[in-house]
Amino acid sequence: MAVNLSEPSALWPVAGVRLGTAEAAIKKPGRKDLLVIELAPGSRVAGVFTQNAFAAAPVRLCRERLSRTAAQRALLVNAGNANAATGRGGLDDARATTAALAAALGCAPEEVLPFSTGVIGQRLPVQRIGEAIPRAVAALAPDAWLAAARAIMTTDTVPKGASRRVRTAQGEVTVTGIAKGVGMIEPHMATMLAFVATDARLTPAAADAALRAAVDDSFNCVTVDSDTSTNDACVLCATAKVGTHDIERGDADYHIVLDAIRAVCIELAHAVVRDGEGATRFITVEVGGAASTAEARQVAYAIANSPLVKTAMFAGDANWGRIVMAIGKAGVDGLDPARVGVKLDEVILLENGEPHPDYREERGAAVVAKPEFTIGVDLGRGDARARIWTCDFSYDYVKINAEYRT
Amino acid sequence: MAVNLSEPSALWPVAGVRLGTAEAAIKKPGRKDLLVIELAPGSRVAGVFTQNAFAAAPVRLCRERLSRTAAQRALLVNAGNANAATGRGGLDDARATTAALAAALGCAPEEVLPFSTGVIGQRLPVQRIGEAIPRAVAALAPDAWLAAARAIMTTDTVPKGASRRVRTAQGEVTVTGIAKGVGMIEPHMATMLAFVATDARLTPAAADAALRAAVDDSFNCVTVDSDTSTNDACVLCATAKVGTHDIERGDADYHIVLDAIRAVCIELAHAVVRDGEGATRFITVEVGGAASTAEARQVAYAIANSPLVKTAMFAGDANWGRIVMAIGKAGVDGLDPARVGVKLDEVILLENGEPHPDYREERGAAVVAKPEFTIGVDLGRGDARARIWTCDFSYDYVKINAEYRT
Numbered sequence: 131m132a133v134n135l136s137e138p139s140a141l142w143p144v145a146g147v148r149l150g151t152a153e154a155a156i157k158k159p160g161r162k163d164l165l166v167i168e169l170a171p172g173s174r175v176a177g178v179f180t181q182n183a184f185a186a187a188p189v190r191l192c193r194e195r196l197s198r199t200a201a202q203r204a205l206l207v208n209a210g211n212a213n214a215a216t217g218r219g220g221l222d223d224a225r226a227t228t229a230a231l232a233a234a235l236g237c238a239p240e241e242v243l244p245f246s247t248g249v250i251g252q253r254l255p256v257q258r259i260g261e262a263i264p265r266a267v268a269a270l271a272p273d274a275w276l277a278a279a280r281a282i283m284t285t286d287t288v289p290k291g292a293s294r295r296v297r298t299a300q301g302e303v304t305v306t307g308i309a310k311g312v313g314m315i316e317p318h319m320a321t322m323l324a325f326v327a328t329d330a331r332l333t334p335a336a337a338d339a340a341l342r343a344a345v346d347d348s349f350n351c352v353t354v355d356s357d358t359s360t361n362d363a364c365v366l367c368a369t370a371k372v373g374t375h376d377i378e379r380g381d382a383d384y385h386i387v388l389d390a391i392r393a394v395c396i397e398l399a400h401a402v403v404r405d406g407e408g409a410t411r412f413i414t415v416e417v418g419g420a421a422s423t424a425e426a427r428q429v430a431y432a433i434a435n436s437p438l439v440k441t442a443m444f445a446g447d448a449n450w451g452r453i454v455m456a457i458g459k460a461g462v463d464g465l466d467p468a469r470v471g472v473k474l475d476e477v478i479l480l481e482n483g484e485p486h487p488d489y490r491e492e493r494g495a496a497v498v499a500k501p502e503f504t505i506g507v508d509l510g511r512g513d514a515r516a517r518i519w520t521c522d523f524s525y526d527y528v529k530i531n532a533e534y535r536t
Numbered sequence: 537m538a539v540n541l542s543e544p545s546a547l548w549p550v551a552g553v554r555l556g557t558a559e560a561a562i563k564k565p566g567r568k569d570l571l572v573i574e575l576a577p578g579s580r581v582a583g584v585f586t587q588n589a590f591a592a593a594p595v596r597l598c599r600e601r602l603s604r605t606a607a608q609r610a611l612l613v614n615a616g617n618a619n620a621a622t623g624r625g626g627l628d629d630a631r632a633t634t635a636a637l638a639a640a641l642g643c644a645p646e647e648v649l650p651f652s653t654g655v656i657g658q659r660l661p662v663q664r665i666g667e668a669i670p671r672a673v674a675a676l677a678p679d680a681w682l683a684a685a686r687a688i689m690t691t692d693t694v695p696k697g698a699s700r701r702v703r704t705a706q707g708e709v710t711v712t713g714i715a716k717g718v719g720m721i722e723p724h725m726a727t728m729l730a731f732v733a734t735d736a737r738l739t740p741a742a743a744d745a746a747l748r749a750a751v752d753d754s755f756n757c758v759t760v761d762s763d764t765s766t767n768d769a770c771v772l773c774a775t776a777k778v779g780t781h782d783i784e785r786g787d788a789d790y791h792i793v794l795d796a797i798r799a800v801c802i803e804l805a806h807a808v809v810r811d812g813e814g815a816t817r818f819i820t821v822e823v824g825g826a827a828s829t830a831e832a833r834q835v836a837y838a839i840a841n842s843p844l845v846k847t848a849m850f851a852g853d854a855n856w857g858r859i860v861m862a863i864g865k866a867g868v869d870g871l872d873p874a875r876v877g878v879k880l881d882e883v884i885l886l887e888n889g890e891p892h893p894d895y896r897e898e899r900g901a902a903v904v905a906k907p908e909f910t911i912g913v914d915l916g917r918g919d920a921r922a923r924i925w926t927c928d929f930s931y932d933y934v935k936i937n938a939e940y941r942t
Binding site: 181182183184185212214215216217218249250251313314316355356357358359360435436437438441442444445447449450451452454455456457458459460462465467470479480483484485523524525527528529531532533 | 876
């Protein structure tokens with residue numbers, strides 16, 4: 131059902147990164163649901179995490195460990211169980227499983243970062259994970275990115291990955307990333323889980339800055355259902371394998387590498403929306419003429435998260451009254467309806483608050499019948515703009531989420 | 537499909553109020569879709585309206601006319617067309633149709649208030665409405681409340697009405713109200729359309745105060761889908777037929793009448809949720825232990841509007857992880873997860889941030905299998921509380937809204 135999304139064809143290996151998967155039967159047996167990402171010594175890791183107050187145990191442990199040092203040696207990821215709302219026991223479980231991986235790799239437990247995704251409120255099967263870790267380690271290989279993308283899927287229907295290669299002053303740099311997540315998606319800081327690696331010699335500060343800049347333009351611009359996960363995490367691992375001197379924020383190479391990281395993050399963020407639970411449409415919402423970027427985003431999210439707009443788009447119904455309703459409910463102080471314009475792609479529906487005389491129902495219907503289109507809004511009160519991406523709301527969204535645990 | 541909701545059995549007439557309906561074929565022929573409510577001379581009308589910036593033409597005209605005087609003589613209501621986002625032409629249409637009713641009743645056009653509900657962005661069929669008005673006026677009768685409730689339905693499956701009789705110092709007072717609306721419901725000021733009448737001698741100021749107090753505890757506490765209509769309106773008509781002296785705000789009788797108005801409004805607001813589009817559950821969300829009422833409402837709405845919570849409830853799945861997720865995403869500054877408690881009716885799921893040791897899946901499932909239950913949350917940081925009402929999110933919500941215009 132994903133909208134114009136197929137398996138990534140080429141995910142280039144990143145020097146200094148090896149990946150291995152194994153079956154730990156975390157939710158149920160029959161699939162590889164455990165992923166180990168090993169990083170070469172000297173790697174620098176940056177991360178951004180959910181703003182949900184009920185941040186999961188692995189998120190809390192990641193924050194704690196990354197606040198001490200960016201020098202990390204491995205990521206341990208499981209699907210099928212989020213280890214969220216599990217109280218103190220959940221933190222113990224995250225410590226125990228990362229310690230088991232540290233022992234297998236011969237590094238310190240504090241050099242392993244845990245990530246979990248799946249059902250909330252259930253304890254991790256620590257013993258089964260411990261038994262699977264040696265098998266995942268034995269499988270470590272530099273070209274296992276696609277298998278890794280598969281191992282972290284939950285209700286995803288397509289594994290999500292993206293790669294870029296760019297030329298820097300110190301040689302060719304690779305950026306490869308994978309992501310998962312199709313529901314409980316309105317990240318605000320990062321999506322469900324995304325792992326991006328590069329062999330560029332970004333300093334820890336430069337890696338952190340590049341990650342935040344890239345995430346702001348990608349994962350922080352998508353919404354599937356307005357719900358913010360307890361486990362959102364996006365990390366950037368820079369293995370520093372290319373070249374001999376560090377790249378600082380502001381260097382010419384910083385911008386080259388940042389552009390590649392941003393491109394990978396946008397491709398992954400789009401993949402999350404294209405595979406949004408039950409999605410049949412990939413919709414860009416562009417709001418301009420706003421007094422501030424915050425205001426433009428507020429209106430864009432009001433449209434993108436409106437159940438009535440989303441169900442109309444599912445039906446291929448150019449019910450633009452619902453778009454107008456969503457603009458109006460967004461809470462923009464002093465908004466003058468008589469200055470507002472609305473377009474579907476290039477078809478003008480509303481201009482200066484008046485229905486456009488040339489608009490015909492068939493023209494709007496032709497736009498929303500397509501799998502991809504843009505809802506454009508002009509608020510007529512300034513120059514600020516924002517663009518976000520979302521999907522429609524279908525029977526299958528309800529079906530997937532009504533049946534998720536059964 | 538409505539949850540424990542049947543047609544109102546007894547809607548008492550209110551002295552000074554007559555109602556008449558007629559077919560104007562506004563969206564399509566075959567039903568009575570036009571309602572006239574005539575008020576006796578001396579009636580006082582108060583209204584609250586949508587906060588949507590794209591307030592519909594009838595809402596704007598109501599505001600203008602009520603700002604001049606509470607002495608109104610009639611309400612003109614149509615279903616099938618919202619007369620919203622219709623620009624200046626829409627205002628002209630509302631003026632023309634109310635003028636036609638004023639002519640038929642022999643009052644001034646400024647003494648008629650217009651109300652519309654239905655599709656957004658299409659012009660009203662002014663001529664057909666003008667032709668139907670004399671038939672509605674000819675049908676005026678004091679006991680036509682149920683027929684009136686039927687005439688204003690759109691995707692409603694059950695007509696909504698409520699009545700109370702209370703004893704005041706000046707004699708028995710009747711309060712009767714009708715409402716419509718099952719989608720685009722998170723009113724913030726009033727619901728889709730609700731008309732409440734009483735024969736009490738409330739002054740205009742007392743009527744306004746009573747209406748605002750009653751709406752705050754009723755229509756402003758419900759959400760079906762988080763979308764705020766362009767046409768929300770709730771009016772209170774006090775015909776002043778009982779007794780000889782006015783009731784001011786603060787009088788003993790004011791509180792007696794207010795209690796009856798509030799009871800009618802709560803019953804109508806519950807009816808809106810029980811008949812929420814596709815609803816199979818009527819859910820009360822109670823949030824306590826908050827630092828402020830605003831904070832308690834913020835968390836209650838985050839739960840009530842979460843698509844993931846709503847789809848789990850539809851499935852009868854006690855997926856309380858989603859409730860925890862919604863509490864965490866609500867944006868309460870400094871919320872300490874280790875103090876939060878969650879209950880389903882009397883079944884404790886989470887206590888002080890830890891899963892309750894006695895909780896068993898079957899116990900939660902037994903609660904959410906019922907058509908009515910309460911989600912209880914304790915934030916553990918104060919004494920403020922809030923209670924709101926909502927419904928679940930089903931296949932039929934998508935079906936109803938994907939097919940609404942076709």
